[in-house]
Amino acid sequence: xxxxxxxxxxxxxxxxxxxxxxxxxxxxxxxxxxxxxxxxxxxxxxxxxxxxxxxxxxxxxxxxxxxxxxxxxxxxxxxxxxxxxxxxxxxxxxxxxxxxxxxxxxxxxxxxxxxxxxxxxxxxxxxxxxxxxxxxxxxxxxxxxxxxxxxxxxxxxxxxxxxxxxxxxxxxxxxxxxxxxxxxxxxxxxxxxxxxxxxxxxxxxxxxxxxxxxxxxxxxxxxxxxxxxxxxxxxxxxxxxxxxxxxxxxxxxxxxxxxxxxxxxxxxxxxxxxxxxxxxxxxxxxxxxxxxxxxxxxxxxxxxxxxxxxxxxxxxxxxxxxxxxxxxxxxxxxxxxxxxxxxxxxxxxxxxxxxxxxxxxxxxxxxxxxxxxxxxxxxxxxxxxxxxxxxxxxxxxxxxxxxxxxxxxxxxxxxxxxxxxxxxxxxxxxxxxxxxxxxxxxxxxxxxxxxxxxxxxxxxxxxxxxxxxxxxxxxxxxxxxxxxxxxxxxxxxxxxxxxx
Numbered sequence: 001x002x003x004x005x006x007x008x009x010x011x012x013x014x015x016x017x018x019x020x021x022x023x024x025x026x027x028x029x030x031x032x033x034x035x036x037x038x039x040x041x042x043x044x045x046x047x048x049x050x051x052x053x054x055x056x057x058x059x060x061x062x063x064x065x066x067x068x069x070x071x072x073x074x075x076x077x078x079x080x081x082x083x084x085x086x087x088x089x090x091x092x093x094x095x096x097x098x099x100x101x102x103x104x105x106x107x108x109x110x111x112x113x114x115x116x117x118x119x120x121x122x123x124x125x126x127x128x129x130x131x132x133x134x135x136x137x138x139x140x141x142x143x144x145x146x147x148x149x150x151x152x153x154x155x156x157x158x159x160x161x162x163x164x165x166x167x168x169x170x171x172x173x174x175x176x177x178x179x180x181x182x183x184x185x186x187x188x189x190x191x192x193x194x195x196x197x198x199x200x201x202x203x204x205x206x207x208x209x210x211x212x213x214x215x216x217x218x219x220x221x222x223x224x225x226x227x228x229x230x231x232x233x234x235x236x237x238x239x240x241x242x243x244x245x246x247x248x249x250x251x252x253x254x255x256x257x258x259x260x261x262x263x264x265x266x267x268x269x270x271x272x273x274x275x276x277x278x279x280x281x282x283x284x285x286x287x288x289x290x291x292x293x294x295x296x297x298x299x300x301x302x303x304x305x306x307x308x309x310x311x312x313x314x315x316x317x318x319x320x321x322x323x324x325x326x327x328x329x330x331x332x333x334x335x336x337x338x339x340x341x342x343x344x345x346x347x348x349x350x351x352x353x354x355x356x357x358x359x360x361x362x363x364x365x366x367x368x369x370x371x372x373x374x375x376x377x378x379x380x381x382x383x384x385x386x387x388x389x390x391x392x393x394x395x396x397x398x399x400x401x402x403x404x405x406x407x408x409x410x411x412x413x414x415x416x417x418x419x420x421x422x423x424x425x426x427x428x429x430x431x432x433x434x435x436x437x438x439x440x441x442x443x444x445x446x447x448x449x450x451x452x453x454x455x456x457x458x459x460x461x462x463x464x465x466x467x468x469x470x471x472x473x474x475x476x477x478x479x480x481x482x483x484x485x486x487x488x489x490x491x492x493x494x495x496x497x498x499x500x
Contacts, residue, residue, distance in 0.1 A: 003058060003181075004098050006040075006068030006091050007051050007107030008124060011075040011145060013240040013313025014113055015480065016472045017364055022083040024073035028399040029422055030388070034071035034087070036094060041067060046395045048167075050141040051107040053174030058105075061178070066101060068094040072109075074423050075313040081115040088124055095131055103137045103181055104128060107174060110146020110161075111238040118243040118484065122151030129155045137184045141177045143167070145203070145238040148249040153194045157184045158253040161233035163217045165208045166427070166455040168391050176231070180253070183230040187255040193264040197237070197248035197271055199490035202475040204306050204466055205280035206236040207451045209458075212274035216267065223263045228256025232263045234271065240313065240474055244486045278493040282306065282468035282475060285324035291465055292444050293330065299462035300442045305335075306450040308471030311425030315339065315364035316448050319372035320469035322361070322408075322417060325446065326374075331414040332443035336432055337403070341421040347378045347404035354378045355409065360417070368470030375409035376417075384421065386434040390456035393428055400424050405435045427452035429460075450475075 010020055026034045032043040044052040051070055058065055069090045073079075095104070106128070112120030121140075128138060137157045142148065144162040152159070160176040163169055184190060208217050216234060223232040230253060237248035248271065252264040283291065292301040308318040316339035325333045340361050350356055356378065359371035384400030401421030408415045418426075418435060426432075426447040432439045439445055440460050447453045450466075450473065458464060474480055477491040487499035 001063045001102040002066060003063055003103045003105060004066045004068055004095055004101045005051060005054060005105045006094065007070040008087055008091060009072035009107065009109040010079050010112045011109050011143065011238060011313065012078060012111055012113035013075060013472060014078060014242040015240050015474065016077040016313040017315065017366065018076050020073045020076045020079045020083060022086050025071040025083060025087060029074055030393060030398055030424055031072050031396060034069060036069040036090065037067055040070050048171045048392060048394050049107065050170050050174030050177065053171030054105050054178050057175040057178040066098040070107065075311055077313065079112055079114045079120060084114045084117070084120060088127060092127060092131055095128065101132065101136065104132055105177055105181065106140045108140050108142055110142035110148060110152065110235065111241055113241055113243055119149045119151055119245065122149045122155065125152060125155035137181055139177050139181045139184065141173045142235060144206070144236055146235040147238050147241055147243065147246050148194065148235045148251055149245040150194060153192050153251065157190065158192065158231055159233065159251060160231060161235050163208065163220060165206050166392050166452045168455060180231050189255055190253065191257040191260045192253045193251070193260050195250040195264050195268040196245065198488065199275060199493055199495065200237065200239040200247050200477055201278040201493055202239060202280060203312060203450045204282065204475050205278040207454065209454060212277040216270055216274070223266065226259055226263060228259030229254040229263045232267060234267055239477060242482050242484050244484050246485055247489060275493045280466070282466050285321050285467055285469045286328065288465045288467040289324045289328040289330055293328065295463050296443060297462035299460060300439065300445045302453070302457050302461045302464045303444060303446040304450060304453065304464060304466045305446055305448045305469050305471070306466050307468060307473050307475055308448050309425055309450045309473050310339065310423035310448060311427065311452060312450055312473035314471045314473040315366055316423045317361040317364050318366065318369045318469055318471045319361045320369065321446050321467055322415070323372055325415045325444065326408055326410055326413045329412045330444055333415045333446065334418070334432070334437065334442045334444070335446040336418040336426045337420040337424055337448060338417050339423045340419050341401065344402045344404050344419045344421045347406060347419065348381055348402050350378050352378055352381060366470065366472050376406040377409055378404060379407050379416065380405040380435040382435050386430050388428045389430045390428040392452060392455050403435060405437060425449045425452060427456065429456050
């Protein structure tokens with residue numbers, strides 16, 4: 001086969017204050033920058049990304065791959081209309097230049113919301129389908145947090161979705177997409193099924209290391225091997241997206257209609273039966289710090305600053321948990337990473353050993369957040385360039401701009417904070433070690449992450465506590481002002497119905 005391959009990834013938090021413009025996709029951060037042509041293959045080589053997995057599987061099978069473009073941007077608020085149209089045009093231009101193709105594979109996220117389209121992926125796929133025609137198979141891979149829409153299902157032949165959170169199986173999901181493409185080409189008939197789950201549940205409850213997600217996701221491979229079924233997947237959804245089709249969904253496809261419908265219905269019923277189990281408690285900052293101090297052990301206690309997770313579109317500049325650590329007199333405590341490029345520049349100007357008296361963080365205007373004014377000693381400086389060492393971002397090269405390790409000059413506490421110039425989720429121990437600090441020697445590690453940190457941090461942690469400090473990634477939905485969400489969806493497991 002001649003297979004065109006590319007990707008366009010963004011997870012959109014419509015409650016976040018900042019937007020993703022074209023420059024956000026063009027620059028490197030934790031993943032490669034926008035890349036086109038044969039350079040795409042070099043950029044993907046060895047990475048845990050879906051396109052890398054698809055390419056490896058397809059090449060092993062001897063097929064010809066025609067590179068389009070691939071790009072991603074750190075989760076944020078809306079994708080600007082300019083960014084979407086420019087990148088969509090690049091992909092479509094490259095597809096036209098590829099000539100006649102036998103199939104198309106796209107590495108997408110599934111939760112992109114643009115200024116002018118609620119369903120970015122659905123619109124992109126509509127254009128791709130129009131370009132290649134109804135007879136050319138189009139397969140995609142999606143993130144576990146995808147808000148799968150009817151348009152996405154309509155305009156592609158099939159999709160595979162991550163089955164782990166933390167996302168350790170991104171490349172494996174791309175490889176499954178190739179297998180699905182093979183099945184689609186071999187089938188004389190084809191059927192797809194979509195079932196939307198009638199309640200939202202927070203990212204904190206979506207971790208596949210714990211129930212009920214653990215059992216649900218572990219059941220999917222067997223269901224996908226049933227006669228007449230080629231793929232069954234469950235997207236847990238991305239709740240901080242005010243769109244009509246927000247929320248979890250079950251998707252199945254294969255050659256036999258009845259078998260596909262039965263497989264989708266089986267997963268749907270399992271999720272519905274587990275509704276009450278998705279609830280996940282969070283601790284207020286003071287209570288979390290107090291509990292961490294009580295749990296003092298040889299290993300660090302990890303505090304997940306879940307609602308200020310930039311990996312879910314938050315601003316990463318909330319100081320609520322930092323203030324609680326200082327207020328409670330915590331010792332050997334570290335906060336990583338707090339986004340404040342202005343203070344990072346000040347630290348570099350002051351140099352190691354310098355002292356800053358400034359207001360840190362809290363500059364994004366998110367309700368409940370404010371700058372933290374204090375004196376800080378500069379203990380280490382970095383350029384934000386390092387190689388990730390954890391399983392999720394393996395081999396990826398970080399480009400995070402100037403970073404700094406600051407110590408809060410407070411006699412009653414021993415608290416440090418890593419400052420970054422790029423919003424970046426603290427999901428890898430290398431993000432701490434690149435500044436010369438050993439995470440295992442800390443008593444408390446406060447990370448701006450919701451779940452992804454667990455892959456690298458849980459093995460060194462005495463305990464992990466999830467904290468409800470202020471931030472733009474809300475994990476409780478009752479107070480959110482959804483305007484576009486379809487009526488009747490429950491705001492949380494067994495929660496109130498939207499629009500009731």
